[in-house]
Amino acid sequence: MSVEIKGVLELINQLERKFGVEKTKIVNDEALKKVGVYFEKRLNTAFETFKDTGASKDEIKLTEPRNINGVRGIKVYWEGPMDRYRLIHLNEWGYTRRGKKHRPRGQAVIAKTLKDSEKVYRNIVKDEIRKNLI
Helix, strand or coil: CCCCCCCHHHHHHHHHHHHCHHHHHHHHHHHHHHHHHHHHHHHHHHHHCCCCCCHHHHCEEECCCEEECCEEECCEEECCCCCCHHHHHHHHHCEEECCEEECCCCCCHHHHHHHHHHHHHHHHHHHHHHHHCC
16 A cells, blocks of 8 residues: 655655755654654554554554655554454455354545545645755
């Protein structure tokens, strides 16, 4: 699951020409970390509405900023002793049980949270660029 925001690559290329690749990467990584923390908090809140044991919520993890398919990004994943990563896709997309489609209470909560976070993502990136480059 990913979000495509048009114009970001062009903006990053312009910033790299003006301020240098390394400085732009540092600012970009800081913005990604802040966005990741924000998204993780929003996801925790969303998971709260349908939690049972809370294991899915407790096992949310974020990677450090890195290149993902040629673009800097942060990956959200599930890791922990309860192995919730095995169930997250069932909760997100639903499943079939005895021939009937089953829609869990938390269905599509990750996609909805991601969609709701797009505007905040842009604002955080914009603020970081203003604060550190301009």
